Amino acid sequence: MNSLKIKKLIRQMLFENFFDQERIFLGKEVNVHIRKITPEEENLPHYFMDDVIKKRKFKLKEVSLIKLLQSDMDFREYYESGEKRYDQEDVNEKDLYYELVIVDNELLDGFNRASTMLRNGKEIANAFVAI
Numbered sequence: 001m002n003s004l005k006i007k008k009l010i011r012q013m014l015f016e017n018f019f020d021q022e023r024i025f026l027g028k029e030v031n032v033h034i035r036k037i038t039p040e041e042e043n044l045p046h047y048f049m050d051d052v053i054k055k056r057k058f059k060l061k062e063v064s065l066i067k068l069l070q071s072d073m074d075f076r077e078y079y080e081s082g083e084k085r086y087d088q089e090d091v092n093e094k095d096l097y098y099e100l101v102i103v104d105n106e107l108l109d110g111f112n113r114a115s116t117m118l119r120n121g122k123e124i125a126n127a128f129v130a131i
Contacts, residue, residue: 027054030101030128034109037098048101048108056103058128063102065118065125071105079115096120100127 031049038044069076096117100110107114110127117125 022059024131025058025060025128027056027058030058033099033128034101037095045109048103052103053101053108053130056130058101059131060099061127061129062124063100063127063129065114065123068102068105068107068114069118072107075107075111075114078111079118084112084116097126100125102127103130 030053034044034049034053069079096113098110098113100114101108110125114125117123
């Protein structure tokens with residue numbers, strides 16, 4: 001087997017869940033996700049990205065938004081305030097379903113998405129959850 005085939009096989013094993021295990025995402029990967037979906041630089045959660053997310057590992061999971069309201073008082077306060085970070089015309093419907101980011105039962109990215117989903121009757125969301 002030549003070295004190119006070996007490298008390809010190793011890549012498959014590492015990145016395509018060769019053993020059918022849940023994929024682990026590095027904090028750097030989650031930060032790339034946040035950068036891609038945040039329309040304006042000023043809305044990036046730089047502190048969380050640099051000092052919290054970057055240092056952790058994550059799994060992609062379905063989470064209960066109702067339970068998140070109970071575990072994260074900042075998110076609950078944001079939700080109950082009725083604040084909307086983006087105008088309706090600025091938000092594409094599919095943008096609502098980008099993954100949230102949760103660390104230690106606290107929502108670090110996705111306040112507006114999670115709140116909008118709850119107001120629309122959706123109680124489950126996909127999220128990068130720190131492990």
